[in-house]
Amino acid sequence: MSDQLGAAQHTLPFVPDDTAAEEAPEGDWVADIAVDAPGKDVYSYRVPPELMQSLAVGDGVEVPYGGRRVRGFVWRRHAQPPSGVRLRAIAVHRQEIHLPPHLLAVVGWAAGYYRCHLGSFLAAAVPAPVREGVRLRPTRMVAPHAESGATLTKRQRQVLELLPEQPIEWAAALRLACCSSSVLERLAAVGAVHVEEHRTIDEHHLISKEESFALSDEQQVAVDAVAASLSQHNVFLLYGVTGSGKTLVYLDLAQRVISQGQQVLVLLPEISLTPQLAARFRRRFARVAVWHSGFSAGERAEQWQRVASGAVDLVIGTRSALFAPLPDIGLIVVDEEHDPSYKQDSEPRYQGRDLAVVYARQLGIPIILGTATPSLESYHNAIHGRYTPLTLKQRPGGGALPTPLLVDMAQECRAQGRKAVVSQALIDHLRLSCERGEQGIVLLNRRGWAPIVECLACGHVVMCPHCDIGLTYHKGSDQLRCHYCGYETAYPDACPACHEPALSSKGLGTEQLEHLLKQAVPGMRTLRVDADTVGRKHAHARMLSRFAQGEADCLVGTQMVAKGLDFPKVTTVGVIQADRGLSIPDFRAAERTFQLVAQVAGRAGRGSHPGTVVVQAFDTEAPALRCALSLAVKRFYTAELQQRAEHSYPPHAGMLRFLWSGPSLRRVQNHAETVAGAITPLLNDCRLLGPTPSGITMIKDQQRWHALVKGPSRRAIQRLMDRIAAANIALDCSGVRCAVDVDPITIC
Ligand SMILES: [Zn+2]
Numbered sequence: 077m078s079d080q081l082g083a084a085q086h087t088l089p090f091v092p093d094d095t096a097a098e099e100a101p102e103g104d105w106v107a108d109i110a111v112d113a114p115g116k117d118v119y120s121y122r123v124p125p126e127l128m129q130s131l132a133v134g135d136g137v138e139v140p141y142g143g144r145r146v147r148g149f150v151w152r153r154h155a156q157p158p159s160g161v162r163l164r165a166i167a168v169h170r171q172e173i174h175l176p177p178h179l180l181a182v183v184g185w186a187a188g189y190y191r192c193h194l195g196s197f198l199a200a201a202v203p204a205p206v207r208e209g210v211r212l213r214p215t216r217m218v219a220p221h222a223e224s225g226a227t228l229t230k231r232q233r234q235v236l237e238l239l240p241e242q243p244i245e246w247a248a249a250l251r252l253a254c255c256s257s258s259v260l261e262r263l264a265a266v267g268a269v270h271v272e273e274h275r276t277i278d279e280h281h282l283i284s285k286e287e288s289f290a291l292s293d294e295q296q297v298a299v300d301a302v303a304a305s306l307s308q309h310n311v312f313l314l315y316g317v318t319g320s321g322k323t324l325v326y327l328d329l330a331q332r333v334i335s336q337g338q339q340v341l342v343l344l345p346e347i348s349l350t351p352q353l354a355a356r357f358r359r360r361f362a363r364v365a366v367w368h369s370g371f372s373a374g375e376r377a378e379q380w381q382r383v384a385s386g387a388v389d390l391v392i393g394t395r396s397a398l399f400a401p402l403p404d405i406g407l408i409v410v411d412e413e414h415d416p417s418y419k420q421d422s423e424p425r426y427q428g429r430d431l432a433v434v435y436a437r438q439l440g441i442p443i444i445l446g447t448a449t450p451s452l453e454s455y456h457n458a459i460h461g462r463y464t465p466l467t468l469k470q471r472p473g474g475g476a477l478p479t480p481l482l483v484d485m486a487q488e489c490r491a492q493g494r495k496a497v498v499s500q501a502l503i504d505h506l507r508l509s510c511e512r513g514e515q516g517i518v519l520l521n522r523r524g525w526a527p528i529v530e531c532l533a534c535g536h537v538v539m540c541p542h543c544d545i546g547l548t549y550h551k552g553s554d555q556l557r558c559h560y561c562g563y564e565t566a567y568p569d570a571c572p573a574c575h576e577p578a579l580s581s582k583g584l585g586t587e588q589l590e591h592l593l594k595q596a597v598p599g600m601r602t603l604r605v606d607a608d609t610v611g612r613k614h615a616h617a618r619m620l621s622r623f624a625q626g627e628a629d630c631l632v633g634t635q636m637v638a639k640g641l642d643f644p645k646v647t648t649v650g651v652i653q654a655d656r657g658l659s660i661p662d663f664r665a666a667e668r669t670f671q672l673v674a675q676v677a678g679r680a681g682r683g684s685h686p687g688t689v690v691v692q693a694f695d696t697e698a699p700a701l702r703c704a705l706s707l708a709v710k711r712f713y714t715a716e717l718q719q720r721a722e723h724s725y726p727p728h729a730g731m732l733r734f735l736w737s738g739p740s741l742r743r744v745q746n747h748a749e750t751v752a753g754a755i756t757p758l759l760n761d762c763r764l765l766g767p768t769p770s771g772i773t774m775i776k777d778q779q780r781w782h783a784l785v786k787g788p789s790r791r792a793i794q795r796l797m798d799r800i801a802a803a804n805i806a807l808d809c810s811g812v813r814c815a816v817d818v819d820p821i822t823i824c
């Protein structure tokens with residue numbers, strides 16, 4: 077790690093030089109190569125005469141490295157070899173791979189800012205099949221055949237309904253319809269879908285006549301504001317209440333950018349939202365690529381090259397879509413910008429939304445951050461004039477905002493005379509919705525049957541043997557499961573500590589909640605959406621579409637049910653244990669709770685029916701809940717910013733987290749303390765908190781210690797990291813890994 081940091085500092089600032097190839101004078105030429113191997117960020121190599129003309133910045137190469145050959149990318153070319161050093165020559169020029177210079181620039185910036193090895197960041201940004209040069213095979217395109225007249229099974233009809241009208245890639249169709257290849261093969265055999273091996277349809281724009289694209293006055297104002305500054309950098313914070321039609325604004329602007337011959341990048345927080353939104357973009361534009369991690373190697377390589385060749389006008393996907401090699405981006409959209417899943421919490425650690433803003437600045441183009449509940453950072457930037465706020469206050473469909481109802485569960489428990497879980501108010505509203513043929517959504521941010529299994533005789537809580545976390549009881553499979561490492565075990569007959577047969581489960585998860593709701597409202601058809609039901613089958617999109625089609629009366633689930641989906645028939649929304657998140661020791665707890673409750677509340681009454689939101693809590697005075705329900709956005713943000721300022725938390729400060737982990741607790745602790753000691757004299761205007769055992773002291777048999785650094789600004793944090801790098805402090809050592817997390821999201 078120390079070596080990495082030293083190198084990162086050495087190569088800053090990252091300015092890829094794409095003019096070098098043209099100006100090549102005679103003589104010995106040097107190329108700095110970002111190698112896909114540990115060590116320094118870049119190494120210098122000699123350019124052999126036969127490559128003098130053809131080798132460009134961004135090209136893939138193979139170079140000798142130690143006793144082997146490794147792959148890498150040309151980072152820059154220059155005339156001056158390091159004095160007195162004899163360079164080895166580039167071995168292979170992989171002409172089939174080329175990264176656009178602007179993509180190199182943003183990855184370079186990210187590697188520097190997030191203190192990640194440049195080669196590792198490039199390896200993460202460029203899919204492995206592309207780096208490895210997987211051989212391409214023709215892509216099959218599939219589209220429904222309108223007048224086939226074939227007799228179909230129910231399942232086949234379901235699949236057919238999920239397919240868009242114009243051809244899409246085979247693999248994309250499988251994901252969209254959540255079906256296996258054999259289902260599509262059969263549909264093709266009976267003539268219900270049309271399959272072709274090439275993409276002629278992709279070559280021209282298809283604009284559907286069916287959907288109305290008329291903008292409301294508010295939407296028009298937002299579109300005009302962005303349209304007036306296309307081709308110059310500006311960050312727009314599009315604050316629109318749920319149901320206010322942000323997507324229509326994106327679509328209109330995308331249309332303008334695409335008609336200028338440029339491309340559009342649309343980022344979403346969750347893969348499950350992609351099919352819904354992608355379908356809306358596909359109805360308007362023909363050349364849309366959905367950027368997924370679920371592609372096969374061949375598909376990934378093919379898609380990468382198709383995007384790089386300019387054959388795609390719009391890329392839509394989760395945070396890694398930021399690295400799609402679009403040749404000439406004219407607009408970036410980050411939808412649901414407040415969502416924590418834009419942060420990648422494994423290496424390379426980066427904040428996708430923040431990086432998108434940097435990218436737009438480098439490209440000199442506008443970027444839109446869309447949300448109904450802005451992140452505190454973006455809100456802060458907007459009120460200080462760094463971002464341009466745009467507001468959508470109305471729901472164009474005429475949907476009324478829901479009526480809020482805050483239920484005091486302490487009182488409810490007294491009234492119901494037992495440990496109440498679902499309030500009478502929520503039961504009544506769900507029953508009413510159900511009777512009227514409407515729908516409900518109930519959120520509880522905890523899966524399984526019960527989160528705690530404890531012994532009534534001795535108080536022992538059954539823990540995961542590999543993590544410092546209690547096991548969750550899953551009744552469906554009758555197992556105890558660890559949500560951190562996946563460990564599973566049968567429900568024990570007796571307490572592992574005192575051997576009494578006195579184990580009992582405690583607390584509430586979505587599995588049990590679904591059961592209780594069914595009991596409370598007989599006849600109500602429920603559908604549960606959480607990590608257990610969605611699982612590995614990518615069934616999320618299919619379940620939501622079944623709910624949209626009215627196959628269930630009530631959707632029960634974790635925060636998966638709270639995100640940007642549009643169900644016009646939903647008139648009751650319930651939030652169980654809404655204040656539970658507030659007890660998490662994290663300075664963002666109030667912001668998260670506010671966002672989650674406001675988001676899920678916005679799911680009610682999106683059609684013509686007014687809705688009710690029932691929020692259950694013990695702490696009914698909590699400002700995060702009260703403000704979320706009354707949509708007092710400004711009041712909440714003003715108070716929260718004040719709090720953050722008082723305690724020096726972002727956005728009023730810069731933050732950094734070191735997380736040390738390893739199998740030996742003694743080693744981890746010793747090393748954390750050694751590093752902290754070495755850093756302390758370098759702190760200047762920054763403050764070091766810790767090191768201490770991390771909130772969860774062990775995950776997957778790795779002991780965890782951490783330390784937080786707070787500084788007056790992000791810049792101060794960067795300067796500290798430069799000093800640490802210059803001092804050559806080894807952040808990790810044998811047996812102890814150190815993760816450096818700049819602008820951390822999780823701090824426990
Ligand atoms: Zn016991």
Ligand SMILES: [Zn+2]
Pocket residue numbers: 540541542543545558559560561562563776
């Ligand atoms: Zn575990």
